[in-house]
Amino acid sequence: MTDIHLGPDRATEAEAAAIDAVVGASLGPAVLTPSERLVVGGTTRRNERRHLLLPALHALQHTAGWISPGGLNHICDTLQVPPAEAYGVATFYDLFRVDDPGHDRDVLHVCVDPACRIAGAADVIAAARAEGRPVQESPCLGQCERPVACFVQGRGRPDHTPADGDPPLVPQAGDPTLRLLRRVGVVDPTSLEAYIGSGGYRALTRAFTLGTEGVIAELEASKLMGRGGAAFPTGTKWRAVANAPGSPKHIVVNADESEPGTFKDRILLENDPFALIEAVTIAGFATGAARGWIYLRGEYPLVAERLTGALAQARAAGFLGERIARSSFNFDIELRRGAGAYICGEETALFNSLEGFRGEPRQKPPFPVTNGLFDRPTVINNPETLANVLGILLDGAATYAAIGTEGSTGTKLFCLSGRVARPGLYEVPFGATLGDLVDLAGGVTGSGRLRAVLLGGAAGSFVGPEGLSVPLTFEGARAAGVSLGSGVVMVFDDSVDMADVVHRIADFFRHESCGQCVPCRVGTTRQHELLAAPDGPPAGLLEEIDRAMKDASICGLGHTAATAVRSALALGLIGGQP
Amino acid sequence: MSETPVTITVDGQPVQVPAGSTVLDACTAAGVDTPTICYAPNLTPVNVCRVCVVELEGSRTLVPSCSRRAEAGMAVQTDSERVRHSRKMVLEFLGSAVELDQAPQLDPWMARYGADPGRYGPAPATMDEPLRVQDDLYIRDYDRCVLCYKCVEACGDDAQHTFAIAVAGRGFGARIRTEFDTALPESACVYCGNCVAVCPTNALQFKTEFDLRQAANWRPEEHSVTRTVCSYCGVGCNLELHVQDERIVKVTSPSDHEVTNGHLCIKGRFGWAYVHGGADSDQT
Numbered sequence: 062m063t064d065i066h067l068g069p070d071r072a073t074e075a076e077a078a079a080i081d082a083v084v085g086a087s088l089g090p091a092v093l094t095p096s097e098r099l100v101v102g103g104t105t106r107r108n109e110r111r112h113l114l115l116p117a118l119h120a121l122q123h124t125a126g127w128i129s130p131g132g133l134n135h136i137c138d139t140l141q142v143p144p145a146e147a148y149g150v151a152t153f154y155d156l157f158r159v160d161d162p163g164h165d166r167d168v169l170h171v172c173v174d175p176a177c178r179i180a181g182a183a184d185v186i187a188a189a190r191a192e193g194r195p196v197q198e199s200p201c202l203g204q205c206e207r208p209v210a211c212f213v214q215g216r217g218r219p220d221h222t223p224a225d226g227d228p229p230l231v232p233q234a235g236d237p238t239l240r241l242l243r244r245v246g247v248v249d250p251t252s253l254e255a256y257i258g259s260g261g262y263r264a265l266t267r268a269f270t271l272g273t274e275g276v277i278a279e280l281e282a283s284k285l286m287g288r289g290g291a292a293f294p295t296g297t298k299w300r301a302v303a304n305a306p307g308s309p310k311h312i313v314v315n316a317d318e319s320e321p322g323t324f325k326d327r328i329l330l331e332n333d334p335f336a337l338i339e340a341v342t343i344a345g346f347a348t349g350a351a352r353g354w355i356y357l358r359g360e361y362p363l364v365a366e367r368l369t370g371a372l373a374q375a376r377a378a379g380f381l382g383e384r385i386a387r388s389s390f391n392f393d394i395e396l397r398r399g400a401g402a403y404i405c406g407e408e409t410a411l412f413n414s415l416e417g418f419r420g421e422p423r424q425k426p427p428f429p430v431t432n433g434l435f436d437r438p439t440v441i442n443n444p445e446t447l448a449n450v451l452g453i454l455l456d457g458a459a460t461y462a463a464i465g466t467e468g469s470t471g472t473k474l475f476c477l478s479g480r481v482a483r484p485g486l487y488e489v490p491f492g493a494t495l496g497d498l499v500d501l502a503g504g505v506t507g508s509g510r511l512r513a514v515l516l517g518g519a520a521g522s523f524v525g526p527e528g529l530s531v532p533l534t535f536e537g538a539r540a541a542g543v544s545l546g547s548g549v550v551m552v553f554d555d556s557v558d559m560a561d562v563v564h565r566i567a568d569f570f571r572h573e574s575c576g577q578c579v580p581c582r583v584g585t586t587r588q589h590e591l592l593a594a595p596d597g598p599p600a601g602l603l604e605e606i607d608r609a610m611k612d613a614s615i616c617g618l619g620h621t622a623a624t625a626v627r628s629a630l631a632l633g634l635i636g637g638q639p
Numbered sequence: 640m641s642e643t644p645v646t647i648t649v650d651g652q653p654v655q656v657p658a659g660s661t662v663l664d665a666c667t668a669a670g671v672d673t674p675t676i677c678y679a680p681n682l683t684p685v686n687v688c689r690v691c692v693v694e695l696e697g698s699r700t701l702v703p704s705c706s707r708r709a710e711a712g713m714a715v716q717t718d719s720e721r722v723r724h725s726r727k728m729v730l731e732f733l734g735s736a737v738e739l740d741q742a743p744q745l746d747p748w749m750a751r752y753g754a755d756p757g758r759y760g761p762a763p764a765t766m767d768e769p770l771r772v773q774d775d776l777y778i779r780d781y782d783r784c785v786l787c788y789k790c791v792e793a794c795g796d797d798a799q800h801t802f803a804i805a806v807a808g809r810g811f812g813a814r815i816r817t818e819f820d821t822a823l824p825e826s827a828c829v830y831c832g833n834c835v836a837v838c839p840t841n842a843l844q845f846k847t848e849f850d851l852r853q854a855a856n857w858r859p860e861e862h863s864v865t866r867t868v869c870s871y872c873g874v875g876c877n878l879e880l881h882v883q884d885e886r887i888v889k890v891t892s893p894s895d896h897e898v899t900n901g902h903l904c905i906k907g908r909f910g911w912a913y914v915h916g917g918a919d920s921d922q923t
Contacts, residue, residue, distance in 0.1 A: 066827035143802030144818035152807040424686050576813030578687050583732035586811045587759050609728035612701045612721055613689040
């Protein structure tokens with residue numbers, strides 16, 4: 062029995078098998094009960110089946126090379142999702158296409174965002190096209206420390222990035238003072254035994270000793286602030302979820318790292334996947350959650366491989382599942398891949414994406430701590446935030462809070478890219494200045510003369526050479542009118558065509574706006590168009606657009622879509638009419 | 640269920656509204672005219688057009704009045720410089736991207752806020768969509784589509800539960816689509832016409848209206864509207880028959896009617912040709 066209208070196209074055997082392998086086994090045949098029929102909203106089905114839509118679309122795209130009408134019908138029949146809605150979801154993501162590619166080859170995605178752009182992305186694309194390879198220009202691929210970033214979307218073969226075999230670019234690797242990066246390049250990331258041998262799972266034991274209230278109290282006392290960009294106090298968030306009525310509760314890891322210039326979570330998770338799993342388990346214990354979800358951006362195949370292996374090892378060793386580490390606590394974690402959409406890093410868009418809907422942000426309030434994933438109380442944290450939790454529990458909040466400054470405790474990861482001698486991932490205690498970081502990365506290359514730094518990513522702002530003295534703390538950045546964002550420090554010397562870089566940032570936001578609200582959908586488009594105006598961009602009109610996007614957009618994408626552009630105008634990086 | 644009324648302040652004036660009311664309800668109760676595009680009383684608010692935003696004391700950003708619940712002690716401004724600016728820009732943005740000449744209800748707001756859609760250069764991107772005439776019942780002219788989501792809601796959870804259309808694509812490329820843009824007769828569409836009834840800009844139009852407009856003979860100011868009860872079954876849906884030159888040209892239903900909430904089925908919406916007898920009666 063079905064009340065879904067399907068077109069005449071049928072899936073090929075290969076397409077059906079690939080889809081069934083992902084969703085069929087866990088579901089069984091799609092038998093609808095009368096209470097589950099669409100006419101009453103399909104609520105049960107939404108919770109039980111719809112969240113499998115994204116994995117099913119991945120399976121179809123991987124096997125067929127596109128979201129074919131027959132394959133989509135098979136997915137819709139299995140999951141009981143209306144085809145128009147599934148099509149609406151599929152067309153939301155860059156990694157899915159709904160037209161027949163006409164070939165059966167892998168697709169090379171090449172990054173065209175600033176760090177790769179100034180490293181010759183256009184040449185890489187031209188060379189690949191000259192060889193006849195299928196090429197797709199991509200927004201930032203999260204490999205800015207090793208431009209030009211490439212990602213190979215496999216057709217029937219695993220996805221990979223050509224640079225996966227290279228050692229991580231963590232120039233401080235092995236330094237005993239590192240906290241978050243201490244295992245990188247030192248401890249085998251594919252071995253649970255090695256993880257335990259290097260102190261792994263001691264924090265979970267400590268959490269069990271402290272109890273749920275004790276863990277949250279430690280987090281509050283540590284003054285840990287979220288590292289995803291919003292700098293919200295983590296302890297406050299965990300307590301709100303622990304106290305929220307409703308169950309089951311969820312822990313969600315926002316590993317959809319897509320802010321141009323950001324690659325910290327990729328390096329962290331590739332090289333220390335068990336640490337994330339341990340921290341998520343602690344979050345589950347502290348808040349009374351039953352389930353953890355890791356939402357990983359789709360273009361990180363090596364992270365997916367490492368996390369999949371680590372989850373399996375942790376499960377086999379009793380660190381996930383029932384009665385974890387012989388306690389009475391039950392918890393498990395599921396890995397989900399995004400499919401190419403910057404907006405899915407916005408927390409409520411991420412929930413919608415994970416639930417099998419279009420990745421459109423929700424209006425807040427209500428907030429995730431009460432109405433998060435599946436409308437249940439949810440902790441959503443950045444991987445770097447969670448990595449800090451382990452050290453806080455092991456060393457105690459007082460020791461942790463002594464690192465950094467009064468208002469910004471602990472250490473912070475910074476992603477150095479662009480025109481510096483040693484690009485890579487750096488960990489420093491809060492309080493270092495922007496200039497310290499540029500020096501740590503070996504100083505400015507190219508002409509050797511600094512023109513500007515993009516601080517905080519495309520949603521951040523440009524600062525000029527006079528900004529090198531800004532202390533990179535939450536309070537220091539605020540005082541300087543900038544934002545640390547996700548820890549991006551992208552350096553440009555004075556030989557770079559800044560107008561091209563700024564124009565590309567505007568193009569990025571135009572491409573990544575979800576399109577839901579008018580101020581952002583049209584505002585990002587008009588901003589991009591106006592930057593190409595023959596007499597230079599009209600600064601007054603750009604400011605008017607910015608104000609409307611900041612005031613009236615639904616989410617942070619619209620609120621920050623003009624920040625970098627306007628900082629570039631203010632610094633004179635691009636010319637403008639008054 | 641305790642239903643203590645809520646008092647909020649609108650432009651300095653205290654207003655009491657029933658519990659569960661929205662800020663928009665409070666503004667209306669205070670006698671303030673609030674522009675809306677994606678809001679309809681018979682649909683769940685989606686707060687996407689953002690033209691109804693107001694300034695809420697203590698909030699960093701403006702808030703959509705259509706979906707925000709009124710809470711005791713709230714203070715909102717509906718005509719501050721920030722509110723006027725965002726409303727102007729939303730109207731301007733839509734006017735620069737979408738054909739709005741059949742949405743006259745927007746004109747007074749455009750004038751009130753001083754919207755000038757012409758200031759975005761000689762060739763700003765527009766919807767740029769082909770006209771879709773695929774049957775004799777209604778047409779889709781997405782050059783006029785403001786992506787208010789109303790048709791999607793009426794087709795889905797809020798009325799018909801058919802889910803024949805959804806928003807597809809992303810950003811400025813987002814469009815209302817059937818799967819793979821399948822023609823309506825081959826899609827899940829059941830021709831209830833509820834999407835047409837809620838469309839605020841005539842992107843969805845009854846074919847009768849479309850044909851009369853093509854012939855330069857659409858004269859809504861001369862229409863008589865007669866309320867009656869649908870004769871097809873026993874549900875009791877109310878119909879409003881819009882008549883021009885003694886012929887039915889459009890059928891709607893009052894959105895506040897307790898049976899229909901403004902929604903109809905194919906029979907009530909389109910099954911009226913028999914009234915006129917003759918060759919037209921074969922049409923459906």
